Amino acid sequence: MPDTPALAALGWRPFFAEQITETERTPARVTEVHRNGAEAEGAEGALSLPPTLGATVGDWVVTGAEGAPRRLDRQSLLKRRAPGRGYEMQAIAANVDTVFAVTSCTRDFSVARLERYVALTFEAGAAAVIVLTKPDLCDDVAEFEAAARAISMDVPIITLDARTDAPRQALAPWVEPGRTIALLGSSGVGKSTLVNALSDGATVATQPARAADQRGRHTTTRRQMHRLSGGALVVDTPGMREVQLADADAGLARLFADLEARAATCRFRDCAHGEEPGCAIKAALAAGVIDHARVERWQVLKAENAFNTESLAGRRWDEKERAEGIRDRRARLGKGG
Ligand SMILES: Nc1nc2c(ncn2[C@@H]2O[C@H](COP(=O)(O)OP(=O)(O)OP(=O)(O)O)[C@@H](O)[C@H]2O)c(=O)[nH]1
């Protein structure tokens, strides 16, 4: 029963089918989470779920013989440190195949911020694509593309005007039936405009960004999964003000694989790449073969990730001191760092 085309169209696959028992039925996928629970869609239609499941958008749930729904293990999870002062993890979306990290060719563009999106995507084991919108609003698209391309060899760069029908063709390789995409990016970069371009008609509300600086107005207010006419599923998200990494060691290691490989040849295993003798990073910097700003961002992200991971695990000893140190370094990096 759980292999119907209707379920496959929602992203159902063997990874989930293998988890359910004989008595469990009606798999459904969470499309929206709110205060009083969650909404899900299954082969037989929509269904409402209680808030106790701890489900996030993209999760699969099944209903057992006693009628109590259960959340299935996730194939992937996009997460960040929850914004604010608390030390909590926030789930962004589950079971995502590809992340479109969206930014515009305007003042929103920040390599440091894009690196954060890519790191949390890699951490989840998902593929990342950088989507550059609003090429019509800048003089030198190539400059933005070059900066984006330097982020990772594993991340394709797609430039498009999200208001046109260009997205359908340009994003076709990832927008396939049964595949799940999540959109990440600041408010106003055109995430919801992209959803509309990829569906038949305007299904999601959009709003003009401020003319002066193209900053958005936080039009989308909650994460929601949409079904595209071509058969893919897309999670639209509210514009993020801040993305802090936590529990993202593997994602950072993949994003900065070249630097990690060099660091492995430093004389000391715990080399901080400062004044230590035999530092391979310092040598490469002196030789001009690696970029100083990128090394600085790598170190900031590693320190922030280590700090957040530790804090989330409940070890809070010198957290205030370290938080201030990281904040100082981020301040020196400037926007998006
Ligand atoms: N000039 C230009 N405008 C665009 C482009 N893409 C989107 N826009 C416009 O940018 C504005 C904001 O787009 P939205 O899709 O609402 O942005 P969003 O990322 O969903 O923003 P939030 O929901 O606030 O996170 C809209 O007026 C779009 O028409 C583009 O490629 N070029």
Ligand SMILES: [Mg+2]
């Ligand atoms: Mg939106």
Ligand SMILES: [Zn+2]
């Ligand atoms: Zn070193």
